[in-house]
Amino acid sequence: MTISTYIPKLTAEQKFMGSVLIVNGGNYLYNLALGRILGPELFADAALLITFLLVLSFVAMTFQLATAKFSVLFEHNVLTNFVNLSYRYATLVGVILGALLILFAKDLQGVFNTQSHLMFTIFGFGVPIYFVMSVNRGIYQGTKKFENLAITYQGEMISRLVITLLFVYFLPFHPSVLIAIGIIASFVFGLIPFKVNNLSLLKKYTLSKEHSKQVIRFFILTAFYECTQIIINNSDILLVKHYFEEHQAGLYASLALIGRVVYFVAWMFVMLLLPKVVQKQKDGLEHASILFKYVGYISILALVIVLGCYLFPELAINILFGSDYISIAPLLWKYAIATSLFAISNIFAYYFLSLNRYIPVILSAVLGISQVVFIVFFHESLLEVVLMQIIAMSILLLVQLAYFFYENRKR
Template sequence: MTAFRIALKKVSPEQLFMGSVLLVNGGNYLYNLLLGRLLGPEVFAEAALLVTLLLVLSFLGMTFQLATAKFAVLFSDADWEAFQNMMYRYALGFGLLIGILLFAFAENLQQIFQTDSALLFKTFAVGIPLYFFMSVNRGKYQGRQDYGNLSVTYQTEMWSRLLVTLGLLWFVPLPPAFLVALGIALSFVFGLIPSDFRLSSLFKKLSLSADRKKQVTQFMVLTACYEFTQIIINNSDILLVKHYFDALDAGLYASLALIGRVVYFVAWMFVMLLLPTVVQKQKDGEPTAPVLFKYVGYIGLLSLVIVLACTLFPKMIITVLFGDSYLAMAPLLWQYALATSLFAISNIFAYYFLSLDHYVPVMVSGVFGISQVGLIVFFHSSLNMVVQVQIITMIALLIAQLLYFAHKSIMR
């Protein structure tokens, strides 16, 4: 026991957080894999749609989290308290707006995505305001580099979603998609642990100066625009496949996307570490490019390993993770992993520039995100074509990010 404590003291907070994120990603993978095996391809298509909506929500929440993280580094004392209260008010207002819209248009979404019921969208909508509160809470811990509490919030959300959803599916005789939506909504409650938020702080009459507020608004708009492009690039393929293809093909494609996106989920861990580090180094007048190179190297190496594994052992990977019912996707596995890897590397560049308040990468990502949607709309005769369209788009996006980085380096 003593040896374990000594070893634990040698682990840095960043390493502890990275280990925690790997565990969270593993838990989320287990959650999706169990849903795939328990429900079968057709029913899993609806569960995967809910998971995709959760990913869309997480990108929206990242606007609040990254803004809070950045200004937790830059603001202090009265400015920090006023900013914190403002962010909680924004989170409440925006969360209620999104929740009400999703609830109101649930029947329309049922028709668009060909689900059995609109109830799953309404259930999901109820928990949305909590998610944005949770995002602000996480941003505080991220900006302060309090990776212990930040890790706990992700762990409580992930484990509660896994255990509650499985419990509901095993013991409650209701439609599976509704139970999955209920499990997701309840996990947002647990994700607020730990939190030092007080409801009374919403009503405190504190305000930022006009210059500070402009600085915050500018960064949030920039981040929101980029997160919107993330939503388009990372989720439009699943949503469009659910719209254009039947339930079986949509379920098979969802399993492919889940396996292929492992690179992206791990890359997200480095984004969490990247932003506060880059902001702090910029504030201190230190070079920031070495931080970028380090994380690009990590993601590049990880991508290479995963794409090779998907190329050499596609059938084994799919059989072990999802079962024989999903083997039709084996030939596409390496291609989807390649597309996701290219996106993950581009994403590290984009968040690096976002940390430095550069606008061009956001616009570039938006152009390619819209291009990807347009290409899939016009070229979707097969799932194979849908994947290849993404590879082409992501190669072009990465080249554009590299050219922008080279241009900024030369200009210095």
């Protein structure tokens, strides 16, 4: 039984949306609990590990979105071959990236000023599992089996929350090591339920030249965009961890966690957007209305969150993290603006991505790199770091809107 089954009158999509809200709430509770238990200095290392988890999720999302899209487009034997190839290549990529993390663990410790390199080593062993889990989720997403998709997210969230907190409270090891173990354990639970029908790692599977070309084009386009997501969504935390001392980095991590709530909720709409737009395009139907519906939802949510952060910043910091983090309160609403702009532009980007349009992806890459450049040159204070992101994300949203209206006018 999953949480969503207790509301039988709702549609599968509505149940999934409710499940995503619950999962996001659980993930927030996980981060908030660690912030309160560890304090700013130790939380800086924990937040870095959580950032690595987010980076991993963006890379693996390439496989999830590709699997979701072609689960809609392909049928019968073609779909079986594609799914098996997806699992095979996802596992291979996961093993390679995991091995690189293990190999360069000590170097990463030096770059990010962490207290232990074991956190990176342990995390590396879990990377292949995450990639397999992402393909599994892509199948459920593309076939609109939102009940099973919800279970995988709930299993990952609940297990990570419970296992990590129990470890941190009762085991006498460095918190970052215990958090890494808890993350790997959650990947295993996130595999449930695992789709094994017609799955074989030994049998040779192939796709036709035409189908292979479709998959490769979309995969490269998606991978490129996910790289820009990594840059935009995580570069600030990594750069702050590099440029600022532990206490400041811990404060900034708490700021990022609160301010990004609108972005994490926006993912719920991305999950629903892609298969709908692909199906509409396949059927030759209008699909821009789907985009505007989800943009409207995210815009309203963003406005509420920014106003809340502007009117009650100290209250929000006190309730969520405690008085140790109160000095970061004046930056809260500004950071919320930056993430809101990114969340809205992200909906446009994934809409175009589902239609195989590559120009918005290039635009996102350019602005993502510009954000990093801005922060590298302007990081005298945490305020300056936040302002650089507002500038970059404002430009990104404007160019995405301009491209959308240009394409619509041309058609």
